[in-house]
Amino acid sequence: MTEKLIRGRLLSFRRAPQSLTDTESYSYESDGALLVADGKIAAAGDYATVKAKAADGVEEIDHRPYLILPGFIDTHMHFPQMQVIASYAANLLEWLNTYTFPEECRFVESEHAARIAAHFYDELLRHGTTTAAAYCSVHKSSADAYFAEALKRGMCMVGGKVMMDRNAPQGLLDTPEMGYDETRAVIADWHGKGRNHVAITPRFAITSTPGQMKAAQALAEEFPDLHIQTHLSENHEEIRYTCELYPEATDYTDIYARYGLLGKKTLLGHAIHLSDREADALSEAGSVAVHCPTSNLFLGSGLFPMKTLMRREKPVRVAVATDIGGGSSYSMLRTMDEAYKIQQLLGERLNPLESFYLMTRGNAEALSLVDQIGTLEPGTDADLVVLDAAPTPAMKLRMETIKTLPEELFLLQTMGDDRAVVETYVAGSAMKESI
Ligand SMILES: [Zn+2]
Numbered sequence: 001m002t003e004k005l006i007r008g009r010l011l012s013f014r015r016a017p018q019s020l021t022d023t024e025s026y027s028y029e030s031d032g033a034l035l036v037a038d039g040k041i042a043a044a045g046d047y048a049t050v051k052a053k054a055a056d057g058v059e060e061i062d063h064r065p066y067l068i069l070p071g072f073i074d075t076h077m078h079f080p081q082m083q084v085i086a087s088y089a090a091n092l093l094e095w096l097n098t099y100t101f102p103e104e105c106r107f108v109e110s111e112h113a114a115r116i117a118a119h120f121y122d123e124l125l126r127h128g129t130t131t132a133a134a135y136c137s138v139h140k141s142s143a144d145a146y147f148a149e150a151l152k153r154g155m156c157m158v159g160g161k162v163m164m165d166r167n168a169p170q171g172l173l174d175t176p177e178m179g180y181d182e183t184r185a186v187i188a189d190w191h192g193k194g195r196n197h198v199a200i201t202p203r204f205a206i207t208s209t210p211g212q213m214k215a216a217q218a219l220a221e222e223f224p225d226l227h228i229q230t231h232l233s234e235n236h237e238e239i240r241y242t243c244e245l246y247p248e249a250t251d252y253t254d255i256y257a258r259y260g261l262l263g264k265k266t267l268l269g270h271a272i273h274l275s276d277r278e279a280d281a282l283s284e285a286g287s288v289a290v291h292c293p294t295s296n297l298f299l300g301s302g303l304f305p306m307k308t309l310m311r312r313e314k315p316v317r318v319a320v321a322t323d324i325g326g327g328s329s330y331s332m333l334r335t336m337d338e339a340y341k342i343q344q345l346l347g348e349r350l351n352p353l354e355s356f357y358l359m360t361r362g363n364a365e366a367l368s369l370v371d372q373i374g375t376l377e378p379g380t381d382a383d384l385v386v387l388d389a390a391p392t393p394a395m396k397l398r399m400e401t402i403k404t405l406p407e408e409l410f411l412l413q414t415m416g417d418d419r420a421v422v423e424t425y426v427a428g429s430a431m432k433e434s435i
Contacts, residue, residue, distance in 0.1 A: 004428065005054050007033045007047055008063035008386060011405070012070060012376035013361040017353035020406050025353065027376075028405060034068065036382040039154070039427030044376045061430075063386045066422050067408075069356065070374050071130025071383035072332040073363035074321050076229070076269045076290045079120050079146050079159070080104045080113075080137040081325030092235040092299050095326065105171035107137035113145035121149050122435040127330045128385035128421040131364075131373055133158035133229060133267060133321075135201055138172050140182045147190040147198075154194065154427045156373055156381065158227050160201030161186050165212045179208075180215040187223060195381075195427075197369075199227035199267075205242045205255045213259040220260055227265045227367070230256065232289075233278070234270035235301045253278035262287045265368055269323065270295075271316075272302040274309075283314035288366045292323030293338035299326055306339070307348040319366035320358045332359045333416040340413065352409035382428035387412055391419040 010032030017025035033050040035043040035058075043050045084103045089095035107113045124132060136142035136159055143161040150157040163179035164172060174182065183200060191198040200223070202208045202216045220228060233239055233252050242252050249255040253274065256262050262285035271282070271289035282289060291304045309316040321327075322335050329335060336355040343350040364374020372381050389408045390396035395415050402408050412420055424431045 003035065003037045003042070003055055004059040004061060005033050005035055005051060006061045006063065006068065006384070006425070007031075008066050008068040010034065010044060010068050010376055011356070012044070013357045016357055016362065017351070020351045020353060022353065025357070031064070032068070034376060034382065034384070036428040039382055039429075041376060041378050041380055041382050043378055063422065067387045067389070068376075069385050069387065070360040070364075070376055071385045071424060071426070072128045072359045073367065073374060074124070074129050074132040074332060075267055075288070075319040075363050075366055076292055076321035077132050077134040077324045078326075079134045080107045080116065080142055082116050082119055082123075085325035085328065087325075089299070092238055092301060092326070093241075095299060100325070101168050101172055104137040105169060107142040108139045108171065110141045110145065113137075113139070113142045114149070117145040117149040120146075121153055121155065123330045125153075125424045125426070125431045125435055126421065127332065127418045128387070128424050129330070129332060130383035130385070130424060130426055131156045131158070131367070131369070133199065133227065133367065135162050135203065135229065136160060138162045138164055138174050140186060143186045143190070147186075147193070147196045150196055151194040153431070154429065156195035156197075156369070156383065158197040158199050158229075158367060160199035160227075160229060163202045163212055163216060164207035166209050167207050176209065176211040176215040179212055180219060183219055187226070191226070197227060199229045201228075202230050202261070204231035205246060205252070206238065210246070213255070213261075216261060217259040220263070224263075225265070227267060228261050228263065229267040230261065230269070232256070232268040232271045233273045234296075235299070236273065239273060251275060251278055253281050257281060257285070267319065267366070269321070270301065270304070272296060272304045279309060279312060279316050280314050282316045283312065286317060288317045288319050290319045290321050290366070291339060292321045292327055293342050294328045294335055295323035295326035296342070297338055298328045303342050303346055305346060307343060307346070307350070317366060318358075319363050329417070331417045333413050333420065336413045352406050352413055355413050356409050382425055384423075384425040385421060386423040386425075387416070387420050388422050389416070389420065391416075395420075
C-alpha cells in the first residue's frame with residue numbers, strides 16, 4: 001500500500017452554509033493533514049492525530065501555509081470548444097452557427113480529438129478542477145478521445161457524445177438511430193471504466209427532432225443510472241424558436257419532461273428564464289439547474305436568479321460551471337467571481353463560504369457523486385486542490401490586512417485564477433508538475 005501524508009490548512013464542507021458565520025457548515029484545520037492510501041483519503045484531521053495513524057517513514061508533503069480543499073468540480077463544459085473560446089458574437093445562436101458548429105465538425109478526426117483532449121485535461125488540472133461534466137461532439141471519436149485521456153490521468157469525469165439531428169451543418173448531424181447506437185457504443189466502451197461516467201447528451205431541443213428525443217428517452221429508460229445533460233432556457237430567441245419546434249409542449253421544460261428526461265441526475269445548462277411552473281417542475285423532478293455565469297455574461301444571455309431558485313417553497317437544485325467555450329475562463333474561481341456579480345445585480349448576496357461550497361461539495365451533490373468526491377471525508381477519492389491566496393503582488397498586499405478565513409476565500413474568488421493553484425492532486429497523485 002502506498003501512503004502519503006499531505007499537510008496544510010484543510011477546508012471541507014459538511015453542508016450548504018446558511019451565512020458567513022455558519023461555522024458548523026464546514027470543518028477547518030489550521031494545521032491539518034490528510035493521510036492518503038491507494039488514491040483515497042484514509043484519515044483527515046489535525047496533523048498530530050493523523051500523523052500518528054501513518055506508518056513510520058511515510059512520505060510527507062508540506063503545503064503549509066496553503067489551503068487544501070477538495071478539487072474543484074465543473075458541471076458543464078464543451079470539450080470541443082477550446083478553440084472557440086473568445087469568439088466575437090452577438091448572441092447564442094449566432095455564436096453557435098458562426099464559430100462553434102464549424103469547429104465541432106473537426107472532431108470527426110481522431111487525431112484532432114486526441115490532441116484537444118490532452119490540452120483540455122491540462123487546463124482543468126492547471127485550474128484545480130479534478131472532475132467535470134462535458135459535452136463531446138456528435139462524433140463517437142470525440143467521446144473516445146475524451147474518456148481515453150480521463151482514464152490515462154485517473155480522473156473522475158462525466159461526458160457524452162452529443163445527439164443532434166437537425167439545425168446544424170451536415171458534418172454535425174446524426175440520426176435518431178445513429179444517436180442511439182453510438183451512445184450505446186460509448187456506454188459499452190467507457191462507462192465504469194476507470195472513473196468514467198457516460199451521460200446521455202441530447203444537445204438541446206432545437207438540434208433534436210422528436211424522433212431523436214424518443215431515442216434519448218429509450219436510452220434513459222434502459223440506463224436509468226446514467227447522467228443526462230442538455231441545455232434549457234438560455235436566451236429569449238432560443239426559447240421562442242424551441243417552443244415553435246415543439247408546439248404541443250406547455251413550455252421549454254415540458255419538452256424534456258414529455259420525453260422522460262427530467263430526473264435527479266439531469267443537468268440542465270443555464271435555465272435562466274424559467275417560469276414558476278417550470279421551476280416547480282424542476283423541483284419536483286429533482287433536476288439540477290447549472291449556472292454558467294461567465295458564459296451568461298459573455299453571450300448576454302441573462303442574469304440567473306440563483307438565490308430566488310434556492311429559497312423557493314419548492315427549491316430548485318443548483319450547480320455552477322464554466323461552460324467553456326461560451327464561458328470565458330477555465331477557472332472556477334473566476335466563475336464564482338462572476339456568479340457573485342450577477343447576484344449583486346439582482347440585489348442578492350452570495351457569500352464566499354457558499355461559493356466554495358458550490359465549487360466542491362455542492363457540485364458533487366449535484367452530480368450525485370458526493371460519496372466519492374467533493375469533500376475531505378475518509379473513504380473518498382483524494383482529489384485535491386492546494387490554494388495560495390497571495391500568488392501575485394496585488395493579492396499579497398491585500399492578504400496583509402486579511403484576518404479571517406471567509407475574507408481569504410473572498411480574495412481568492414475575487415482576484416484568484418490558475419496562479420493561485422499551487423498543486424492539484426488526482427487520486428493522491430500530484431498532477432501540476434507534469435503539465
Ligand atoms: Zn453549454
